[in-house]
Amino acid sequence: xxxxxxxxxxxxxxxxxxxxxxxxxxxxxxxxxxxxxxxxxxxxxxxxxxxxxxxxxxxxxxxxxxxxxxxxxxxxxxxxxxxxxxxxxxxxxxxxxxxxxxxxxxxxxxxxxxxxxxxxxxxxxxxxxxxxxxxxxxxxxxxxxxxxxxxxxxxxxxxxxxxxxxxxxxxxxxxxxxxxxxxxxxxxxxxxxxxxxxxxxxxxxxxxxxxxxxxxxxxxxxxxxxxxxxxxxxxxxxxxxxxxxxxxxxxxxxxxxxxxxxxxxxxxxxxxxxxxxxxxxxxxxxxxxxxxxxxxxxxxxxxxxxxxxxxxxxx
Amino acid sequence: xxxxxxxxxxxxxxxxxxxxxxxxxxxxxxxxxxxxxxxxxxxxxxxxxxxxxxxxxxxxxxxxxxxxxxxxxxxxxxxxxxxxxxxxxxxxxxxxxxxxxxxxxxxxxxxxxxxxxxxxxxxxxxxxxxxxxxxxxxxxxxxxxxxxxxxxxxxxxxxxxxxxxxxxxxxxxxxxxxxxxxxxxxxxxxxxxxxxxxxxxxxxxxxxxxxxxxxxxxxxxxxxxxxxxxxxxxxxxxxxxxxxxxxxxxx
Amino acid sequence: xxxxxxxxxxxxxxxxxxxxxxxxxxxxxxxxxxxxxxxxxxxxxxxxxxxxxxxxxxxxxxxxxxxxxxxxxxxxxxxxxxxxxxxxxxxxxxxxxxxxxxxxxxxxxxxxxxxxxxxxxxxxxxxxxxxxxxxxxxxxxxxxxxxxxxxxxxxxxxxxxxxxxxxxxxxxxxxxxxxxxxxxxxxxxxxxxxxxxxxxxxxxxxxxxxxxxxxxxxxxxxxxxxxxxxxxxxxxxxxxxxxxxxxxxxxxxxxxxxxxxxxxxxxxxxxxxxxxxxxxxxxxxxxxxxxxxxxxxxxxxxxxxxxxxxxxxxx
Numbered sequence: 001x002x003x004x005x006x007x008x009x010x011x012x013x014x015x016x017x018x019x020x021x022x023x024x025x026x027x028x029x030x031x032x033x034x035x036x037x038x039x040x041x042x043x044x045x046x047x048x049x050x051x052x053x054x055x056x057x058x059x060x061x062x063x064x065x066x067x068x069x070x071x072x073x074x075x076x077x078x079x080x081x082x083x084x085x086x087x088x089x090x091x092x093x094x095x096x097x098x099x100x101x102x103x104x105x106x107x108x109x110x111x112x113x114x115x116x117x118x119x120x121x122x123x124x125x126x127x128x129x130x131x132x133x134x135x136x137x138x139x140x141x142x143x144x145x146x147x148x149x150x151x152x153x154x155x156x157x158x159x160x161x162x163x164x165x166x167x168x169x170x171x172x173x174x175x176x177x178x179x180x181x182x183x184x185x186x187x188x189x190x191x192x193x194x195x196x197x198x199x200x201x202x203x204x205x206x207x208x209x210x211x212x213x214x215x216x217x218x219x220x221x222x223x224x225x226x227x228x229x230x231x232x233x234x235x236x237x238x239x240x241x242x243x244x245x246x247x248x249x250x251x252x253x254x255x256x257x258x259x260x261x262x263x264x265x266x267x268x269x270x271x272x273x274x275x276x277x278x279x280x281x282x283x284x285x286x287x288x289x290x291x292x293x294x295x296x297x298x299x300x301x302x303x304x305x306x307x308x309x310x311x312x313x314x315x
Numbered sequence: 316x317x318x319x320x321x322x323x324x325x326x327x328x329x330x331x332x333x334x335x336x337x338x339x340x341x342x343x344x345x346x347x348x349x350x351x352x353x354x355x356x357x358x359x360x361x362x363x364x365x366x367x368x369x370x371x372x373x374x375x376x377x378x379x380x381x382x383x384x385x386x387x388x389x390x391x392x393x394x395x396x397x398x399x400x401x402x403x404x405x406x407x408x409x410x411x412x413x414x415x416x417x418x419x420x421x422x423x424x425x426x427x428x429x430x431x432x433x434x435x436x437x438x439x440x441x442x443x444x445x446x447x448x449x450x451x452x453x454x455x456x457x458x459x460x461x462x463x464x465x466x467x468x469x470x471x472x473x474x475x476x477x478x479x480x481x482x483x484x485x486x487x488x489x490x491x492x493x494x495x496x497x498x499x500x501x502x503x504x505x506x507x508x509x510x511x512x513x514x515x516x517x518x519x520x521x522x523x524x525x526x527x528x529x530x531x532x533x534x535x536x537x538x539x540x541x542x543x544x545x546x547x548x549x550x551x552x553x554x555x556x557x558x559x560x561x562x563x564x565x566x
Numbered sequence: 567x568x569x570x571x572x573x574x575x576x577x578x579x580x581x582x583x584x585x586x587x588x589x590x591x592x593x594x595x596x597x598x599x600x601x602x603x604x605x606x607x608x609x610x611x612x613x614x615x616x617x618x619x620x621x622x623x624x625x626x627x628x629x630x631x632x633x634x635x636x637x638x639x640x641x642x643x644x645x646x647x648x649x650x651x652x653x654x655x656x657x658x659x660x661x662x663x664x665x666x667x668x669x670x671x672x673x674x675x676x677x678x679x680x681x682x683x684x685x686x687x688x689x690x691x692x693x694x695x696x697x698x699x700x701x702x703x704x705x706x707x708x709x710x711x712x713x714x715x716x717x718x719x720x721x722x723x724x725x726x727x728x729x730x731x732x733x734x735x736x737x738x739x740x741x742x743x744x745x746x747x748x749x750x751x752x753x754x755x756x757x758x759x760x761x762x763x764x765x766x767x768x769x770x771x772x773x774x775x776x777x778x779x780x781x782x783x784x785x786x787x788x789x790x791x792x793x794x795x796x797x798x799x800x801x802x803x804x805x806x807x808x809x810x811x812x813x814x815x816x817x818x819x820x821x822x823x824x825x826x827x828x829x830x831x832x833x834x835x836x837x838x839x840x841x842x843x844x845x846x847x848x849x850x851x852x853x854x855x856x857x858x859x860x861x862x863x864x865x866x867x868x869x870x871x872x873x874x875x876x877x878x879x880x881x
Contacts, residue, residue: 029647035645042641138722141657141660142659179430181422183431184431188406188413188418198388199388199392200388200389200419225634228637229637233722237634239635276638276642277642283593283625
């Protein structure tokens with residue numbers, strides 16, 4: 001008999017492993033080294049982006065702007081690359097853009113007391129408008145500096161470098177969230193803001209940090225996306241909004257049930273990307289993918305709705 | 316016992332509402348001092364002033380003879396004053412040790428990086444807890460899995476962790492059952508035994524007379540009555556609170 | 567959590583159902599960039615139908631307009647080791663890396679309305695410059711090269727933008743025609759509303775100042791046509807010319823109530839069929855690519871459809 005809490009903690013992980021095993025058996029070429037590396041590369045974008053969203057949600061703030069901020073950062077990077085600025089400058093500007101948007105969200109939430117659900121929607125709209133303003137709606141496309149493209153397309157041996165970057169980011173994020181004072185303060189702020197404040201935790205700082213990390217992650221993802229696609233378009237990360245939230249929600253069904261956590265988000269992102277890769281290898285038609293993603297979202301929200309509600313409505 | 320902490324002529328207005336109109340109370344070291352009063356008498360405002368959540372318009376708080384001014388909760392904590400609120404005290408979905416060390420986590424140096432020292436926190440937390448409630452030994456348990464009385468124990472452990480000499484308990488037994496209430500009162504007695512000064516805010520006359528050494532009754536933002544609790548009955552106390560009068564005021 | 571496992575189980579069953587019945591037939595992967603756009607759907611649906619006529623296994627994927635999703639779907643099809651790929655409205659520079667990978671894996675790729683790439687066999691397209699020029703000249707002809715016109719543009723899409731550029735070229739040569747009002751559509755999910763709002767304002771504001779209206783694609787023209795009908799106009803009051811083709815626009819050209827004058831019909835069905843036929847010739851029948859299409863493009867001329875020949879195309 002498996003204890004109830006073990007099912008709560010590891011049920012989704014187990015389901016993910018079952019999915020993996022299923023694909024290994026039934027999906028031809030799924031378990032090949034090339035495909036597994038392919039999956040790891042593909043998950044990098046979603047993983048980094050949703051880790052950012054998770055940090056904000058740990059502090060009980062809902063960042064709905066991360067996808068549009070990512071697109072805006074991408075456009076900033078693209079415009080500088082197109083204008084032949086050195087790539088480190090373009091990358092820095094993209095990261096700064098993301099960080100700035102995150103800090104702005106933090107300011108709106110903590111100083112102007114606009115609930116994050118509203119303030120980040122506002123930021124998202126502004127970011128979208130700016131992205132269109134910079135591009136005039138036309139994507140930046142070019143055959144840019146190979147050193148820059150290496151960040152997204154490069155390989156060391158058979159291993160795409162983006163996997164290595166992501167591993168580093170994952171390790172750092174996991175460490176920050178579980179092994180440091182900053183991380184536990186973030187959590188305390190999200191779990192019980194008043195108690196945290198009265199225990200001497202600077203909850204305002206925690207909230208700003210959570211949202212800033214979300215913005216920074218959006219900037220990082222933008223670098224990867226632009227370098228991978230050698231182009232930047234005003235809504236290039238739009239699809240990630242739903243997937244990023246889904247990865248985080250799925251993550252909240254494991255390890256520390258109903259609490260956003262980095263490890264869960266990582267597994268959540270992996271499950272989503274493995275599923276979409278697996279469905280292609282199985283020969284599934286395109287609409288199956290949307291249906292499956294929808295089911296995952298509804299199922300994981302059903303398990304972890306309370307936290308989301310609290311973050312959304314600042315209850 | 317010498318006076319540990321006093322409020323001197325404290326005033327606090329919220330717009331046109333005069334919440335506190337000159338509260339002066341002396342609280343003696345190592346005693347349990349209850350503060351009673353009907354709703355709106357000014358109890359919670361007084362607690363907020365002591366906890367550093369609100370700043371008084373006038374007047375001062377004196378600890379060990381030295382005037383203090385708290386602009387943040389942290390400053391109040393650092394002065395040795397820990398406030399435990401019934402609803403706000405704990406983060407239910409975090410573990411016991413994380414709650415006890417909230418805001419004052421222990422760290423260790425690993426290769427120049429400051430990491431949380433979870434092992435030490437668990438050990439120390441167990442130490443604090445054993446002073447109050449011997450039945451809880453696993454510090455990894457989430458607070459939401461504890462009973463109301465046990466949660467208060469966790470909150471009080473946090474005060475101990477801060478090395479607080481003065482512990483303010485804000486309605487610690489509200490919404491608790493009979494058995495849990497008895498557990499909390501036992502906690503108050505343990506605190507007193509370990510030499511802490513306890514300020515108890517309560518609606519329950521029975522609880523007050525059971526553990527308090529002194530009682531101050533607030534009415535309309537003033538401390539109208541200060542008296543020793545010995546031989547005081549709950550009925551009597553209710554009467555004082557409602558009438559604002561006492562036959563024979565004791566020092 | 568148990569609910570979640572049930573869902574995962576359902577997914578497994580679904581997957582098993584999908585792979586059963588797969589034979590060793592030619593495996594064609596078809597990716598449409600944005601299936602919600604009618605032209606993309608027409609392209610992929612025709613390609614799929616043609617491939618099925620050959621008894622091929624076909625898998626259709628939809629990138630939902632996301633660059634990164636498109637890249638990942640191509641990567642996943644490469645991992646699936648498909649025998650060939652047909653891509654509708656893809657982009658050569660952005661997916662350079664993926665096309666290169668496909669080429670390295672020995673997978674032939676034919677693109678439709680995408681632009682040529684050194685790593686693909688060739689691109690099938692009508693040549694948007696020609697299409698744009700035809701529509702522009704036709705429109706100006708209907709107003710005797712004199713007076714004002716309204717223009718509904720779309721800058722975010724390369725094809726639609728080129729059509730706009732060709733309109734400008736034709737206008738430059740005919741200064742007696744002036745654009746009295748122009749609206750540029752934003753690329754959003756609610757583009758229909760955007761067109762409706764923008765054009766209804768212009769139609770009112772500029773009433774009497776224009777004799778012709780140009781729209782960058784037929785979907786926009788339908789909305790404008792409805793607005794004109796609502797404002798009480800009769801066939802012949804203004805001429806409305808656009809580009810794309812399809813049954814709806816043919817029906818409107820034929821209808822006595824509609825303002826729709828002509829469209830330049832892009833032969834998407836011919837193009838998609840030609841792409842699949844070429845794939846068969848090259849990948850199955852072993853013909854050389856050079857025998858089929860010597861250069862980077864296979865041009866399929868667009869057909870101007872107006873009152874004269876609409877019956878020929880209307881089903």
